Amino acid sequence: MNRVRPLAPLQAPRVVVIGAGMGGLTAAALLARQGLDVQLLERAEAPGGKMRPVELGALRLDGGPTVLTMRWVFEELFQRLGTTLDQHVHLHRSEVLARHAWSASERLDLYADLEQSIDAISRFSSPAEASRYRAFCQRAAQVFHTLDPSFIRASRPSPVSLTWRVMRQQGLAGLSQLLRISPFTSLWRELGRFFHDPRLHQLFGRYATYCGSSPFEAPATLMLVAHVEREAVWQVEGGMARLAQALAHCGQQQGVRLRCNAEVHRLMVRDGRICGVQLADGEQLAADAVVFNGDARALTEGLLGPAAPQGLCHGSPSLSALTWHAEATTGGLDLSHHNVFFGPATGYRAEFDAIAAGRLPESPTVYVCAQDRSGQAHRRRPGLVAGQRLPERLMCLVNAPADAPGRGLTAEEIARCEQQMWGRLRAAGLQVSLSSPPLQTRPLDFAQRFPASQGALYGPASRGWRASFHARPAGRTPLPGLFLAGGSVHPGPGVPMAALSGRLAADQLIEDLASTWRSHPVVMPGGMSMR
Structure with missing residues (x-):
C-alpha cells in the first residue's frame, strides 16, 4: 500500500468535486488518496447519480444501469485506493448475457x-x-x-x-x-x-x-x-447502487468530505483561474481546483455562472427513456436478468426516425430487467415457491427522445406508448400481472434531475466518425483549474467509462497542480511528494 507523505506545515491543495456520480466519486477518492483536501458536493440527498435506486414502497430497484461490465476498471480503481473490489461488493457473473424475443416462437439467448x-x-x-x-x-x-x-x-x-x-x-x-x-x-x-x-x-x-x-x-x-x-457481464449483489455506496465509503476513508443536498450555484474565478464555488444558499467554498461531474452542457448554458468556459464542444443530446418500475408476477416466457423484446425487424429504422423527430416510436423495442432473476442458464426461477408464482421486481424501458425545450411528451403520447409496451410483451408470450400501478419516469423527470441534460441519459449522441473527437469535451477545460468528469465527457457514457473519466480528471488535476504550485509540496500519483 502506498503511503502519502504529509504536506504539513503547508496546507494541502483544496479541491471541490461537484456531483457524486460515478465520475465524481472516482475523482474525489483518488485525489484524497493523494493527500489533497477534497470536498464532494451532491445536490441530491444521496450519492450515486444515475445509479441511485428507485424506491417502490418497501422495494428498492435499480433506477439506471442494471449490470456491470469492464470489471477491470474497478479492480484497478480500488487497488489504487489501497483495497480490493471484492472487499466491498459481491459480483456474480452472468452466463446468459441477454434473452431476446421477437414473438412467442422466436427467441434467442446470447451467452458469455x-x-x-x-x-x-x-x-x-x-x-x-x-x-x-x-x-x-x-x-x-x-x-x-x-x-x-x-x-x-x-x-x-x-x-x-x-x-x-x-x-x-x-x-x-x-x-x-x-x-x-x-x-x-x-x-x-x-x-x-x-x-x-x-x-x-x-x-x-x-x-x-x-x-x-x-x-x-x-x-x-x-x-x-x-x-x-x-x-463478462456482472450482477452486483444488492443492486448497482451498492457499487456507488462502496466507492463513496472508500472515498470518505481516504478523507473525502461528502456533502449532500448541496447545490452549486456558480463557479468563482480570480486572476483567470478558478478559485472556488458558491452554493445556492450563498455559502462560498475556496478551492485551488474544481472537478465538475455533471452534464457539460450546464457550463455552456450558464447554469454555473458567467465565469464557466463557453467553448466546450458537445453534440446533440443522446436518447432518453421512458421507464416503468413495478412489482409483478409473470408467466409464459421465462425471464432472465436482461431481456429485450423486439418488434418486426423491417420496421426498426422507423423507431429511430420517430425519436429523431421528437416522437415516441409506434412499435418500440422494450428492455426488461428482472432484478430478482440471475443471469445463470440453469437455475430454478425465483418466482416459483411450491408451484406458486411470487411477485418480482421489474424495470421496463423504452427509448425516447430527449426533452427538447418547448417540446415535451404529452400524457396521451406516454399512455399510448405504455399500452404498446405491454402489448409487445404479450406478443412475445410474457404474461405480466402488476401488484400495483408502476412508477413511471419520463424524459422530463430525467431533465429535472440532471440539469442541462434535456433528459438525455448518455450525454451527446455518437453521430458519425467525428463524434469520437468532437462530440464530447476533454477532461481539461480552457479555464485553468477546472476539470470535467462524467458520461458527457471523454471517454463516454456508462458506469466504467464514467469511472475512467474521473480517473483521467484526477490524474490531469494532479499534473496541473504539480506545474502551477512549484513552490508548494504537491503529492503525485504513487504517493511521492514533489517540491
Whole structure:
C-alpha cells in the first residue's frame, strides 16, 4: 500500500468535486488518496447519480444501469485506493448475457460462452449465420483492443494524435488495425456485412443504444460494445447502487468530505483561474481546483455562472427513456436478468426516425430487467415457491427522445406508448400481472434531475466518425483549474467509462497542480511528494 507523505506545515491543495456520480466519486477518492483536501458536493440527498435506486414502497430497484461490465476498471480503481473490489461488493457473473424475443416462437439467448452463442444462433437462424457471428466477434474484439489503450484509457485524442498513439503502442501493425476498424461507416451498414438475418442485424444494432445513439448514425466502432458485454457481464449483489455506496465509503476513508443536498450555484474565478464555488444558499467554498461531474452542457448554458468556459464542444443530446418500475408476477416466457423484446425487424429504422423527430416510436423495442432473476442458464426461477408464482421486481424501458425545450411528451403520447409496451410483451408470450400501478419516469423527470441534460441519459449522441473527437469535451477545460468528469465527457457514457473519466480528471488535476504550485509540496500519483 502506498503511503502519502504529509504536506504539513503547508496546507494541502483544496479541491471541490461537484456531483457524486460515478465520475465524481472516482475523482474525489483518488485525489484524497493523494493527500489533497477534497470536498464532494451532491445536490441530491444521496450519492450515486444515475445509479441511485428507485424506491417502490418497501422495494428498492435499480433506477439506471442494471449490470456491470469492464470489471477491470474497478479492480484497478480500488487497488489504487489501497483495497480490493471484492472487499466491498459481491459480483456474480452472468452466463446468459441477454434473452431476446421477437414473438412467442422466436427467441434467442446470447451467452458469455462463445460456443454456446454460436450453437444458439445456428439453431435460431442458420449455421452460416452462426459462422458470420464468430467473424463479427473477432472483429469487435479487434476494435476494442485497438482503441482500449489509445482512446478509452487515454485523454481525448485528435485523429492525428490517435494515429500516433496507436503507432507508438502497436507499431505499423497497429496502424493497419486502426484502418480496419471502419471509423467512417455507420454501425448499421457495417453489421450488414456480417448478418444476413434481419433479426440479428437488429439485435446487434441495438448496441448503439447503450451509448444513447441510433445504429443508423453511430460509427461502426461501437461494435466494441458487443465485445465488452461478451467478455463478462456482472450482477452486483444488492443492486448497482451498492457499487456507488462502496466507492463513496472508500472515498470518505481516504478523507473525502461528502456533502449532500448541496447545490452549486456558480463557479468563482480570480486572476483567470478558478478559485472556488458558491452554493445556492450563498455559502462560498475556496478551492485551488474544481472537478465538475455533471452534464457539460450546464457550463455552456450558464447554469454555473458567467465565469464557466463557453467553448466546450458537445453534440446533440443522446436518447432518453421512458421507464416503468413495478412489482409483478409473470408467466409464459421465462425471464432472465436482461431481456429485450423486439418488434418486426423491417420496421426498426422507423423507431429511430420517430425519436429523431421528437416522437415516441409506434412499435418500440422494450428492455426488461428482472432484478430478482440471475443471469445463470440453469437455475430454478425465483418466482416459483411450491408451484406458486411470487411477485418480482421489474424495470421496463423504452427509448425516447430527449426533452427538447418547448417540446415535451404529452400524457396521451406516454399512455399510448405504455399500452404498446405491454402489448409487445404479450406478443412475445410474457404474461405480466402488476401488484400495483408502476412508477413511471419520463424524459422530463430525467431533465429535472440532471440539469442541462434535456433528459438525455448518455450525454451527446455518437453521430458519425467525428463524434469520437468532437462530440464530447476533454477532461481539461480552457479555464485553468477546472476539470470535467462524467458520461458527457471523454471517454463516454456508462458506469466504467464514467469511472475512467474521473480517473483521467484526477490524474490531469494532479499534473496541473504539480506545474502551477512549484513552490508548494504537491503529492503525485504513487504517493511521492514533489517540491
